[in-house]
Amino acid sequence: MLSCKEQKALSRMQKAARGRLSRVLVFCLLPTAYCLLFSGCRRDMQDQPKAIAYRENSFYKDGTGSRPLVEGTVPRGYLRADRELYLGKKSTSGNQQGPMLTQPAGGQPTAPQVQLPTSPVNAASANPYPDDVETFPFAITRDDMKRGQERFNIYCAVCHGMTGYGDGIVARRGFNQPSPANYHQDRLRQAPIGHFYDVMTNGWGAMPSYASQVSVEDRWRIAAYIRALQLSQMKPETNPNARVGGIK
Numbered sequence: 001m002l003s004c005k006e007q008k009a010l011s012r013m014q015k016a017a018r019g020r021l022s023r024v025l026v027f028c029l030l031p032t033a034y035c036l037l038f039s040g041c042r043r044d045m046q047d048q049p050k051a052i053a054y055r056e057n058s059f060y061k062d063g064t065g066s067r068p069l070v071e072g073t074v075p076r077g078y079l080r081a082d083r084e085l086y087l088g089k090k091s092t093s094g095n096q097q098g099p100m101l102t103q104p105a106g107g108q109p110t111a112p113q114v115q116l117p118t119s120p121v122n123a124a125s126a127n128p129y130p131d132d133v134e135t136f137p138f139a140i141t142r143d144d145m146k147r148g149q150e151r152f153n154i155y156c157a158v159c160h161g162m163t164g165y166g167d168g169i170v171a172r173r174g175f176n177q178p179s180p181a182n183y184h185q186d187r188l189r190q191a192p193i194g195h196f197y198d199v200m201t202n203g204w205g206a207m208p209s210y211a212s213q214v215s216v217e218d219r220w221r222i223a224a225y226i227r228a229l230q231l232s233q234m235k236p237e238t239n240p241n242a243r244v245g246g247i248k
Contacts, residue, residue, distance in 0.1 A: 085137040086216055088194035088201065128187075132194030138217075140224045148221030149228075155210055156222065164229040178206055183226055184233050196223040 051057050057065035080086040153162070159175070161167040164183035171180050181188060181204075188195075200219045203209040214222065 082137070084133050084194075085220075088133055088197035089131050090133055090194075129192050129195045132192040132198060134192040134194065136193060136220055136224065138220070140221070144221045145224055145228060147218065148223070148225035151214060151218045152222050152225045155214060156226075159207070163233065164226060180207070183230055189230055189234075193223050193227065196226055 049059070051059070051065040051067070053066045055065045056063055060067070083089050083091045157168055159166070159168040159170045159180040160183065161171075161180075166180040166182040168180060183189075197219050199207065200214060200222065201209060201211045210219070
């Protein structure tokens with residue numbers, strides 16, 4: 001028979017042994033549990049195949065991840081529905097056969113392409129620019145004229161000269177093959193106002209497009225100031241009642 005003290009000591013030893021056994025079982029079972037957890041965890045959210053802009057993607061036939069815009073997509077605020085205002089072209093004009101220009105630069109990425117006359121332009125032509133508007137799409141005020149003069153002096157006078165004779169500082173310093181246009185020749189005196197807007201929008205000859213530097217409204221204001229320059233250099237006795245491109 002065990003004494004009371006011996007029984008208590010034995011009980012404590014048994015409890016300690018069971019505690020050690022429990023800890024051993026826990027340490028043995030934890031790795032197993034973690035292995036089961038790792039086997040059930042996948043990284044599809046991170047590694048899933050997806051299209052990333054500007055990266056190669058074998059899912060599409062062209063091999064690129066960036067997808068082209070749907071044909072006819074128009075950015076918000078760039079509808080350009082007013083053909084006369086944004087292109088300087090008549091809204092009711094027919095389709096001409098002729099070489100196509102590129103998209104107007106700057107703030108008109110969705111503007112339709114425009115056409116130029118197929119035959120050489122000369123003073124004897126009845127209407128070398130049949131598609132260009134002949135009047136301004138909005139009323140030109142004194143403030144508009146001042147703004148047009150300011151923009152002309154910044155962007156145009158360096159080549160075309162302060163009075164429009166094509167004798168700007170750039171031309172005088174050697175960039176004169178071909179020479180900048182002289183606004184006072186008969187061809188440009190008789191050209192419709194939309195022609196000047198079109199040239200500023202799309203460029204002409206050696207002149208690049210200024211659509212990215214000059215806003216739509218400012219291009220019309222510059223065109224108005226060009227008309228004022230032309231009128232200022234006309235002799236009154238030649239034709240006092242002449243009407244030049246939308247300004248009388």
